[in-house]
Amino acid sequence: MWHESSVPKEVFLALALLALVAGAFALRVAWESLPEAEAQGQIQQPGPIQVPGEIQVPGEIQQPGPQQQAGQLMNAGGPTGGPLPLMPDGSCPVVFPVEIDGVCYP
DSSP: OOOOOSSOHHHHHHHHHHHHHHHHHHHHHHHHHSOOOOOHHHHSOOOOOOOOOOOOOOOGGGOSSOOOOOSGGGOOSOOSSOOEEOOTTSOOOTTSOEEETTEEEO
16 A cells, blocks of 8 residues: 655655665675685695704603603602502502501501
8 A cells, every 4th residue: 555655656666766776876886895715726836855863862851761760850849758548459669568558668
């Protein structure tokens, strides 16, 4: 149901069509102004394959065998005389031979 208005139907349709054409033109301009993406394969060229170098001799800290145990890391401030929990088999280690109430003492 159409009510009479101050704008004739033809003018309203012409304005709607003009807005549609202007919107389409703005979308096309925006679409054309977008930069084209390039594939990464074209941007990043693979470099030469590196050949492994010589095997290095281990340094002093990397030597196998027993390490020095008297460093600062080993002085954590814990008790040095026990008590110590029982071993998994229920016995005490050699350095803590005395068992009292399920705990080993030196």
